[in-house]
Amino acid sequence: MIKWKNRSEFWITGAEIAAPGRKKPAPGCIHLKRGIIEELVWKKSVETDLPVLELDGYLLTPGFVDIHTHLREPGYEEKETIATGTSAAIAGGFTTVACMANTDPVVDDPSVVRYILDRNEQAGNCRLYVIAAVTRNLEGRDINEFGLLREAGAAALSDDGKYIANARVMRSALEYAGMLELPVISHCEEISLSAEGLMNEGYYSTKLGLAGIPAETEETAVYRDVALAGLTGSRLHVAHASTAGTVEIIRRAKERQIPVTAEVTPHHLTMDDSMLQDYDRNLKVNPPLRSREDVDIMLDALSSGVIDCISTDHAPHNEIDKEVEFDLAPPGMIGLQTAFALLNTELVETGKLGIAQLVALMTESPARVLGIPAGTLDKGAPADLAVIDPDEQWVYDRENNRSISSNSPLIGRKLTGRVQGVFVGGKWTSTV
Ligand SMILES: [Zn+2]
CATH class of the missing domain: 2.30.40.10 (Urease, subunit C, domain 1)
Known part of the structure; x- marks a missing residue:
């Protein structure tokens, strides 16, 4: 010590x-x-x-930066609080965390942004940025007052957990957010296609008899949002990219100078759908663990810069929530405390990724995506x-x-x- x-x-x-x-x-x-x-x-x-x-x-290293965390407070303090989540964060080397809006109440009002920032001030573990909701109560219909949310301290906008199904709403959101220079983070999931799905659609879903979620669930959604980012010229960030097809769409979008960035989670870089054979509910995540081929392509996409950064999608759920049949268990796993150690063990120690590369993908790169002053060792940096x-x-x-x-x-x-x-x-x- x-x-x-x-x-x-x-x-x-x-x-x-x-x-x-x-x-x-x-x-x-x-x-x-x-x-x-x-x-x-x-x-x-x-x-x-x-x-x-x-x-x-x-x-x-620079303190790590996580731009995709669910801290569950306010509303679900039995799963996590701002104090415990940020405590896990610093134990994992994170000194800056950005938390998602799907709390109760939803972060769709300036008072909730201020409440979260105040609670973090009291916890005193690390820096916290608040990602506010795009639409009222995450319902995908009425766009929130982005200007007021930004004034209260919101650093980005996202309905994460839900895809904004209505393309016109998403277009307006991008236009409005673009004027304020706030990135919109999209949880890309065409829900009509994933509906009853429990795991990646492929060999193992057939073998295990579990309803599948095809890669196209993600890819059709990514494609639409990339198209809308092209139409509006506004900044789009794709949350938890997980498939080879998504990588291809983002690669082409970047070639065409569309302002899109993307992240991948530690679990989508190290775990695949063959691991679900024991029906471990803690491996049920959204998007689902994909095929080994997808996992390898995600890693290549990080090395080539098509995918910009690593984000945890730390998603706490109680044991009681997960101690149910596989189809009833809520998706998500926690990851702040283990992100670095897992990736160091699985990727750096095995020679698949350099340690300096890993550090950059967890520091400077995510900070650049959100445009926040973190993740560097430059003179004058925090x-x-x-x-x-x-x-x-x-x-x-x-x-x-x-x-x-x-x-x-x-x-x-x-x-x-x-x-x-x-x-x-x-x-x-x-x-x-
Ligand atoms: Zn999500």
Whole structure:
């Protein structure tokens, strides 16, 4: 455990630093002053009269940024609260989180935006951005007052959990959001096609006798929204992309300079539909785990830049919700605390992805998608950092899980790479 008494000005020395834009981590030192990064020098030590935190053997990165989290408060505090969700976040190395609007009440009114920001201020774990709803009560009909929501602090707009079925409503939303320079995040799911589906449609859905959700459920929805982004010229972000076809649509849209970005979740990068053979309800997610081929293509799409970033889609549900028949279980898994360790274990350790690439995909890239000042180690940036032991093996279990919910297929799994703590605005919190 790293012991450190907070100070307003000091150096961190000795660590390997993974900075976005660099191919590999390298030894470096960072000068932090009043919550801001003052200087980064690429050498192992510095001569200074200031206090020094020696982090030999650790990996130092910008604090991770998650732009797709469900914190469940207000309304579903039995599943998660802002305090517990952000506590899980910092234990996973996240210093900035953006939370989705499908709470109760829905984030469709400035007072709810302010309430969430106030609650986060009280929790004091990390930075929080609020994603407000596109439509009143997520009903897909009446567009909210985006101007007032932005004034209250909303950073983006999304009806996540629901697809805005009416194309005219989506077009108007994009036009209005575009004027305010707010991105619209779309949960792309043509519900009339996925209706009764429980898992990816393919070999395993046939084998298991579970109703399938074809890839086209996602792709037809992505195609429409990309077309509308082209029509309006407004920023569209595709949430949880999961299929090869989606990658192809986004690749072509980017070639045509349509302002679209996309994210993929840690589970869609590491888990496939063959894993559902044990009917583990914690593997029931939306969009569903896809085929192995899709999983491989998602990884390629990250490397080539077609998919922009990694987001968790942290979705807490209680055990009682999941302890039902497979078809009744609500979709979703938690992921803030394990995102880095899972991807480090499955992708970095196996040589499929470089550690510096992974760090960039969890820091600078998601911050750029939302246009928020985070995820870099540039001079003048907020002093938000994650300190990681890249070799520590640990078991994620009910004891160290910080979420109220424990709906993760990784409970009991041994993972490699553990976040030791974070600096948020230069203030240290140990998380082990
Ligand atoms: Zn969604």
